[in-house]
Amino acid sequence: MMPISPLAHVQAAVILAAIAALSLKLRFLDKKGVAASIIIGYAIIILGGLSYFAILLAFFIISSAVTRLRVRIIGELPIDKDWIRSWRNVLANGLAPTLTILISRLLLCDERIMAAGYLGAVGTAFADTLATEIGLFYRGKPRLITNFKSVEKGTPGAVSPHGYLGCIMALLIMAAISWMLGAAPPHLAIMLIPVGIIGTTIDSLLGAGIQGKYRCRECGKIVENPHHCEQPAEHISGLKWINTHMVNLISTSLGAILLAAAATSL
C-alpha cells in the first residue's frame, strides 16, 4: 500500500470538519449521520484520494438538495424517507464504495479496477436515490417491478417512468463528474450508465422480493418500516432483517462488482 503523508491526514481532518459543521447547520445529516460520514470520508480520502471523495460528496450534496426540493414542491409525502439523513443512510450508500477502495488497496488492484468498482457503487447509490426522489413526482401510481400491478408510492420495488428518468439523470451527472475529475476514462464513465441502470433495477427487484414489508394497522398502507402511524405494523412478506438500507448495500456492492468486471474485460 502507498505511504500516507501526515499532510494527507491534516487535509482530511480539515475538509471533513468543515463539511461536518456545514451538514449539521444545514440539517443535511443528524449527529450520528455526521459521525458515520466522517469515518467513511476519512477512509476514502486517505485510501483513495480527494477526487474519489469529491465524487461521493457530489452525490451527497445533489441528493440532499433534491430531497429538499422535493419536500418543498410536493410536501413530506408519502414515505418517511430520511429528510435529515441518518447514519443508516450514510452507511447504506457509503459502505460499498469504501469497502471497494479498501479491498482494492489490500489486494493491490490496478487503479483502473479500483476506480471502476468505486464508481459502480457510488453511481448505483446515486441512481437509486434520484430514482426514488424523482419518482415521487410521478402523478400516476407506480407499478411493482415483478408483476406490474399498480401500487402505492413508497412500496418497496415500485417503479415508474419518472423514477427511471431520475436514475438516468443521476448516472449522466455522475459520469460527467467522474470524467471531469479524471477519476474515470470516458469509456468507463459511459459504462457506468448501463451498470447503474442494472444496479437500480436489482435494487427494485430485491425491494419487491426479499425486503421486509409491513401493513400499517392504522392506515392500511404497505410500508417498509416496521412502524407506521406511531404503532407497530404487521409483517406481511419478505425477510424482516432485509430493510431498505440492506437492499441498498447489496445493490451498490453489485454495482461495484459489475463495473469492476466490465473494466477488467475492456
Ligand SMILES: [Zn+2]
Ligand atoms: Zn399508517
